[in-house]
Amino acid sequence: MDITRSTVFIPGATSGIGLALAVALHEQGSTVVVGGRRTDRLAQIAADHPGIDTVPIDITDPASIDDAARTVLGRHPDLDAIVAMAGIMQVEDWHRRESFLASAERTVITNVLGPIRLIGAFVEHLQRRPDATIVTVSSGLAFVPLAATPSYDASKAAIHRLSEALRLQLADTGVDVVEIVPPAVATDLLPGQRDNPIAMPLEEFVSEVVDLLRSQPGAPEVLVERVGFLRHAEAHGTFDEVVATLNASDHHGR
Template structure:
């Protein structure tokens, strides 16, 4: 196990986590990126608790051997109840991956085209991770080696014009991650930010078949490899996201934004 109190030598590390022997909670992992990573992390020898809203998917994953818990990250009460359940059943919990998120196409020319969507996006994508961290941070601080993994996006650094609230929510998560890393530097809790590009999932209609998006298995495999080979990484970036992530630093930000919105069908 990764617990320093065992006195055993520590295994190879997975980012800020040990590669195996962790107890990991991933809310938002009944499908897509979350589930792909959950399967790979379990295969590495970790206990993985899958969280999600849809009971039929949770039941299916429980039959597949996962521990599961129902959680709606847009609901503060659901987060508190799920945290209590996870910590009670899994006192060794030392990693939380805040995977849950939504993405909506919006038209900001008129309030009826965006306001309800924007409010839902901020509640899920910003308040959700904040509430998750609030629910788990004291427990994680009690562990000798713990990790919070936040999930932003390449769109935190270059905007897709069709999804303003999503872009803004992920930029907020990036800065939240930067700030928490500074605040928690005096604790045992590490903060790692995962920055996906567009991946072939059901996040937006048609995205699963998009040639613009990265194949899900390729993305998940590369993420795990990065955790293994970059033990001190603060940001986990597959190659496909670096075009978006570093446009401003390279000095070609305007070109990046133009290319992004010309290439992605949702940018029209």
């Protein structure tokens, strides 16, 4: 992925990491299309960042994904990258069915089915491009569980494994699969996370991600330094220690 000249669609990018990444890629020279449910936010983004295109999309609605894909490809037939950015994270109590089931279902629909449907809407087009990229977004919690967010942890573990399998299956095409693995980042993903002193500042995270995308364009995973202790805990033999530390603190990994 050449971030200086790609044409990138990023749904779920009306705030947080998605919006910051969209703006950063646009500043690097990419043509960027931002997608989201809230048309007022999309209008504000277009006003604040001339040159960034916007398209309404509800990642939980298959028809909306298909409509957005037609719109994006109609306006940008040279699209060569998508970023499956949308995601939700909710604290759950699994001691009782009524305390978690609805949240768990929303999380799976948004965080797992959403990216699967999004990729499905664009994968044939991307294979027709000489070079193309599917970017997924997992989490440090795909590798070390946070007890408070079981469904989120599981959804991001699914995205990690999906990314690995897609990378193998699409190896006979010109489509790369790149997985961004965030640590806890100072956003509104969870209440209070923006002000959590343990969370990585948003601007610092996105700056490091952009640097890695630029300097390591063929890397299968984008790992900022601060996520390494989660990503490599099992390989380094520190899994139990990291699990204990993570769950004894107010640390929330994205």
